[in-house]
Amino acid sequence: MIKSELIAKLASENPHLTQRDVERVVSVILDSMTEALESGGRVELRGFGAFSVRARPARAGRNPRTGDTVAVKAKRVPFFKSGKELRERLNAL
Numbered sequence: 001m002i003k004s005e006l007i008a009k010l011a012s013e014n015p016h017l018t019q020r021d022v023e024r025v026v027s028v029i030l031d032s033m034t035e036a037l038e039s040g041g042r043v044e045l046r047g048f049g050a051f052s053v054r055a056r057p058a059r060a061g062r063n064p065r066t067g068d069t070v071a072v073k074a075k076r077v078p079f080f081k082s083g084k085e086l087r088e089r090l091n092a093l
Contacts, residue, residue, distance in 0.1 A: 047085035
């Protein structure tokens with residue numbers, strides 16, 4: 001599901017809201033989550049999972065095409081850990 005599909009689904013399930021209002025709400029939620037992660041915080045959605053940021057150290061990588069060694073800079077990457085309820089629903093076949 002992509003963002004536009006989520007907005008369309010929420011708008012169809014809530015006819016009292018316009019699609020533009022739903023789009024604004026979704027954008028505010030995602031922007032707030034992004035800002036929290038940018039500041040080094042953590043975003044936890046009970047039953048769904050938790051988003052956090054992990055630091056990756058600088059390392060020597062390899063160009064797969066040429067085989068040359070390449071310096072890869074240190075960076076911060078998003079990390080998601082699924083919640084217990086989500087894992088249980090995914091594995092309840």
